Amino acid sequence: MTKSKDFWRRYSRNRGAVVGLGLIWVVILVALLAPLLYPDSPWRMVQRPFLPPFAVDGFWFGTDTLGRDIGSGLAHGARVSLVIGLVSTVVALLIGVPIGAAAGYFGGRWDDALMRFTEFFQTIPSFALAIVLVAILEPSLGSIVLAIAIVGWPPVARLVRGEFLSLRSREYVQAAVLSGQTSGAIIFKQILPNTLSPVIVLASLMVATAILLESSLSFLGLGDPNVMSWGYMIGAARTVLRQAWWMSVFPGLAILLTVLALNLIGEGLNDALNPRLAREGR
Amino acid sequence: MSQEPVITVKDLTVALPRGADREHAVEGVSLSLAPGEVLCVVGESGSGKSVTANAMMGLLPKEVRPVAGTIEMDGRNLLTLSEREWQDLRGSDIAMIFQEPMTALNPLQRIGDQIAEVFEAHGALSSKERQAKALSLIEEVGLPDPEKAVRAYPFELSGGQRQRAMIAMALALEPKLLIADEPTTALDVTTQAQILELMADLRRRRGMAILFITHDFGVVAEIGDRVVVMRYGEVVEQGTVGDVLGRPTHPYTQRLIAAVPPLTPPPPRNRNDDAPILTVEGLNKTFRSGGGLFSKARVVKAVTDVTFKIGRGETLGIVGESGSGKSTAGRCIVRLLDPDSGAIDLLGEDWSAKSGAALRQARKRVQMIFQDPYASLNPRRKVASILTEGPVANGVAREKALARAQELIGLVGLDPSALDRFPHEFSGGQRQRIGIARALAMDPEVLVADEAVSALDVSVQAQVLELLADIRDRFHLALIFITHDLCVAAQICDRIAVMRRGEIVEMGPTEAVFGNPQHSYTQALLGAVPGWGENSPLAEGRRVAGAAS
Numbered sequence: 001m002t003k004s005k006d007f008w009r010r011y012s013r014n015r016g017a018v019v020g021l022g023l024i025w026v027v028i029l030v031a032l033l034a035p036l037l038y039p040d041s042p043w044r045m046v047q048r049p050f051l052p053p054f055a056v057d058g059f060w061f062g063t064d065t066l067g068r069d070i071g072s073g074l075a076h077g078a079r080v081s082l083v084i085g086l087v088s089t090v091v092a093l094l095i096g097v098p099i100g101a102a103a104g105y106f107g108g109r110w111d112d113a114l115m116r117f118t119e120f121f122q123t124i125p126s127f128a129l130a131i132v133l134v135a136i137l138e139p140s141l142g143s144i145v146l147a148i149a150i151v152g153w154p155p156v157a158r159l160v161r162g163e164f165l166s167l168r169s170r171e172y173v174q175a176a177v178l179s180g181q182t183s184g185a186i187i188f189k190q191i192l193p194n195t196l197s198p199v200i201v202l203a204s205l206m207v208a209t210a211i212l213l214e215s216s217l218s219f220l221g222l223g224d225p226n227v228m229s230w231g232y233m234i235g236a237a238r239t240v241l242r243q244a245w246w247m248s249v250f251p252g253l254a255i256l257l258t259v260l261a262l263n264l265i266g267e268g269l270n271d272a273l274n275p276r277l278a279r280e281g282r
Numbered sequence: 283m284s285q286e287p288v289i290t291v292k293d294l295t296v297a298l299p300r301g302a303d304r305e306h307a308v309e310g311v312s313l314s315l316a317p318g319e320v321l322c323v324v325g326e327s328g329s330g331k332s333v334t335a336n337a338m339m340g341l342l343p344k345e346v347r348p349v350a351g352t353i354e355m356d357g358r359n360l361l362t363l364s365e366r367e368w369q370d371l372r373g374s375d376i377a378m379i380f381q382e383p384m385t386a387l388n389p390l391q392r393i394g395d396q397i398a399e400v401f402e403a404h405g406a407l408s409s410k411e412r413q414a415k416a417l418s419l420i421e422e423v424g425l426p427d428p429e430k431a432v433r434a435y436p437f438e439l440s441g442g443q444r445q446r447a448m449i450a451m452a453l454a455l456e457p458k459l460l461i462a463d464e465p466t467t468a469l470d471v472t473t474q475a476q477i478l479e480l481m482a483d484l485r486r487r488r489g490m491a492i493l494f495i496t497h498d499f500g501v502v503a504e505i506g507d508r509v510v511v512m513r514y515g516e517v518v519e520q521g522t523v524g525d526v527l528g529r530p531t532h533p534y535t536q537r538l539i540a541a542v543p544p545l546t547p548p549p550p551r552n553r554n555d556d557a558p559i560l561t562v563e564g565l566n567k568t569f570r571s572g573g574g575l576f577s578k579a580r581v582v583k584a585v586t587d588v589t590f591k592i593g594r595g596e597t598l599g600i601v602g603e604s605g606s607g608k609s610t611a612g613r614c615i616v617r618l619l620d621p622d623s624g625a626i627d628l629l630g631e632d633w634s635a636k637s638g639a640a641l642r643q644a645r646k647r648v649q650m651i652f653q654d655p656y657a658s659l660n661p662r663r664k665v666a667s668i669l670t671e672g673p674v675a676n677g678v679a680r681e682k683a684l685a686r687a688q689e690l691i692g693l694v695g696l697d698p699s700a701l702d703r704f705p706h707e708f709s710g711g712q713r714q715r716i717g718i719a720r721a722l723a724m725d726p727e728v729l730v731a732d733e734a735v736s737a738l739d740v741s742v743q744a745q746v747l748e749l750l751a752d753i754r755d756r757f758h759l760a761l762i763f764i765t766h767d768l769c770v771a772a773q774i775c776d777r778i779a780v781m782r783r784g785e786i787v788e789m790g791p792t793e794a795v796f797g798n799p800q801h802s803y804t805q806a807l808l809g810a811v812p813g814w815g816e817n818s819p820l821a822e823g824r825r826v827a828g829a830a831s
Binding site for chain 1: 616618643645646648649652661663671672673675676717720721724
């Protein structure tokens with residue numbers, strides 16, 4: 001496959017993107033191996049509280065105020081973060097892509113109506129809306145995913161609409177109209193595949209935002225009470241920040257590195273998928 | 283001309299970055315220009331003509347660098363200049379005008395200021411003198427109402443006027459050499475004639491040398507003193523226009539000149555006049571744009587009262603300049619646009635009244651071939667799906683559609699292996715063939731070709747025209763051929779309709795319209811076509827080239 005080789009060549013020209021990909025692989029690996037590395041529940045108290053890092057063998061990240069292993073929390077939290085990031089992005093795409101496609105393709109009144117609807121969501125500060133939604137729906141994995149998706153889809157819709165507006169007047173789309181294809185077939189077979197590059201780039205950045213949003217919600221105590229997450233760990237450690245730095249620094253680093261990795265990947269994808277827009281001199 | 287040449291290019295070789303389809307953009311190119319001479323560089327796309335011009339302006343992209351040869355001007359080798367020295371040279375010794383004057387001018391700056399800026403960049407004259415000079419330049423290039431034109435923004439001028447403004451800018455510092463890269467390609471034929479006249483006039487008055495890059499042999503015959511023919515980055519033939527165009531010696535030049543469509547139509551074909559298959563009566567289309575609470579909507583009457591008939595196996599040409607409404611008329615006929623009023627009758631059925639699912643099912647009867655071979659094929663679908671998805675949408679079984687696609691791809695002159703490839707793997711002419719096959723796959727009765735050969739090189743153009751005529755006869759199709767190019771129209775059309783501002787001003791058999799045009803506008807259009815005036819070397823060249831091949 002020369003095509004995938006070519007893609008990789010352009011992607012790997014951006015060194016940051018390769019680092020990002022490596023980082024995200026580490027996170028995915030840790031998430032997958034969490035049940036093997038830390039078979040116990042991350043909620044179980046396993047050592048004395050306030051154990052600093054490297055003080056006791058096997059507890060390299062120390063323990064928290066209740067004697068729970070921070071390392072276990074990090075590994076299990078990675079699963080939650082990745083799952084929420086991915087699923088909420090998929091849901092946001094499922095809402096945003098059809099709305100943007102319909103607005104861009106049909107234009108006119110449809111466009112007006114759908115875009116006003118989209119703007120309605122964009123005018124509300126997204127974090128406030130997410131808090132309200134989670135509070136109403138009761139915190140659970142499902143409600144958090146839904147809340148993040150609902151605040152996340154408007155940019156997708158706007159992007160897809162813009163792409164559709166410009167592609168709709170392309171001659172190959174007109175040829176498809178003339179050959180008697182239905183609007184559905186034209187949208188999904190002719191136009192949508194040609195909008196994917198920017199959507200993929202946006203999606204990789206949305207996963208990062210979703211992880212941040214989930215952490216923020218958990219930090220405020222609005223996370224799913226049954227699952228360990230990085231945001232919750234920081235939230236729980238904030239009262240003892242001065243005595244036990246490791247409790248908030250490690251999950252904080254985990255969030256930082258994951259989000260950074262995803263952003264680097266997004267940039268690399270942008271370079272690889274839109275080669276003509278790639279910046280010079282990389 | 284025994285004078286010292288203004289500029290001499292010797293054995294210029296420019297390397298392309300690795301991974302390009304050939305090693306050198308231009309190889310061993312030598313040419314020189316005497317003062318007051320117009321040298322035309324002519325070639326098809328990818329022949330390296332623009333790279334040569336850009337090298338002479340020091341405007342090559344970073345990855346494309348000259349590796350051998352010299353460009354000598356006033357005893358200096360330009361290839362060794364620093365960027366700083368180039369900046370001094372550009373504008374004052376060498377100036378350039380481009381194909382698209384809209385993008386070459388700054389849209390947010392008044393024309394006068396842009397001209398004055400040239401003086402400013404070279405630190406010449408005081409601010410007041412600059413303004414005065416700008417005004418006199420605008421007068422010289424013949425912009426109407428110079429006082430007003432100085433204060434105009436580019437968008438307020440027409441295409442031809444913008445090109446005049448560009449020329450005024452280029453003339454500002456009285457360069458010895460003017461490089462013109464396809465300066466009239468984007469212009470209508472009547473405007474093109476005016477710009478060519480202006481350039482010839484300036485050359486006479488100022489004794490300036492002009493390097494004129496073009497793909498159009500008609501333009502070469504009109505304005506050139508000498509001509510350089512390029513192919514694949516190499517010069518294949520060079521000499522005076524009369525010699526090269528009138529007595530081409532290199533086989534490539536002969537092929538090119540033989541492919542140039544002449545302005546005279548071939549003898550009319552013997553056709554038994556069938557009953558009309560498509561009848562258009564009183565077609566109207568008006569565009570309204572903008573218009574809100576505070577502003578009046580802009581209303582453009584694109585098509586007014588267009589009426590014509592066309593029979594099976596017949597070709598009707600619709601010719602006109604940009605904005606004449608010819609494309610809008612074509613789009614109304616295929617129903618990509620809904621006409622405001624008027625009747626389109628397709629074999630007794632009211633074609634303009636259909637809508638929704640009924641229209642979708644009937645669409646296959648009227649198909650279109652598009653202008654841009656790069657935008658008319660979906661880049662993400664293989665040729666096989668491009669050719670089959672239309673028939674499949676109309677209920678043809680996939681295997682049957684695929685078999686038909688195989689047949690059609692051979693018919694349009696491509697290898698069956700083309701079906702497994704993506705559009706970007708083909709050249710412009712091949713893509714246009716795929717577009718034709720796609721239209722044919724629907725088994726249409728009427729085919730509308732909208733500028734179908736305008737984006738193609740002249741040799742490819744001739745082949746595609748031949749293909750179109752062939753399929754018209756083979757499938758007994760009615761072909762509506764929309765074009766701005768009168769020479770092309772003359773070759774393929776049985777009848778011609780000339781459109782201006784949305785109206786058909788003249789319609790009749792091709793030989794009548796070309797031989798004895800009635801309407802003054804038709805006469806003006808025909809008179810403006812470059813290169814076919816009296817004593818044009820092209821007619822002689824076509825005879826020689828035809829005899830040789």
